[in-house]
Amino acid sequence: MLGGDDSNDAALIDSMLDWWAQAGVDTAIAETPRDWLKPQPRVAVTAQEAAVVAEVATAPLTLEAVQALRSGPFAVAPGGSVAAGLMFLADMPEPDDLAEGRLLGGPAGRLFDRMLAAIGRERDAVYTASIADTRTPTGRIEAGAMAALLAAACHHVALAAPRVLVLLGDTASRAILGAPVAAMRGGLHPITIEGSAMHAIATFHPRTLLQHPLAKAEAWADLRRITGALAA
DSSP: OOOSOHHHHHHHHHHHHHHHHHTTOOSOOOSSOOOTTSOOOOOOOOHHHHHHHHHHHHSOOOHHHHHHHTOSTTOOOOEEOSTTSEEEEESSOOHHHHHHTSSSOHHHHHHHHHHHHHTTOOGGGSEEEESSSSOOTTSSOOHHHHHHHHHHHHHHHHHHOOSEEEEESHHHHHHHHSSOHHHHTTSOEEEEETTEEEEEEEEOOHHHHHHOGGGHHHHHHHHHHHHHHHHO
């Protein structure tokens, strides 16, 4: 209980506030009770994603039209060239990608550039794209949105018609090949998407290699597999 000594009362209050701050309490308690354990609403497909999916579903678009649809203030557009026949497909942009305005940016992008250099390629000589062109707050594509986004991505891949499609990470590998990287890497997978025949190769996303450097040896084997497929 607070007494009549203002200096002692102030010290006691400061001590109590300091204790609560160290305990992690940094927000005033509201009058209305809040259910902190209530599940958060699912992240819906963004308006732009929905527009892309609807457009792809209703018209046989050209590659240029798909690229235009996947551009915008909150999206990261595909990059590079389809001429070399080598396409890299990721799940969605990373925060660094949004900041730089290109896929595979930041430290993961610098590693990606070194990987390309190791097989005699440059960024402009390959084609990069993602299943979702915006990033969700969770960093994952919701199950309810995957079917529509995958349909749009497959149409995109078919229009690009690469000789080799490199799937970066588990989400891309599961979407196209039906299984994660661990189950699918180590080989070439002949696939046909909307009449376009190609070989798919599943490998680690560069962000995974930054977290698990020992996997770089396996990634190097995948890179050599890419060059072999292109040379065949």
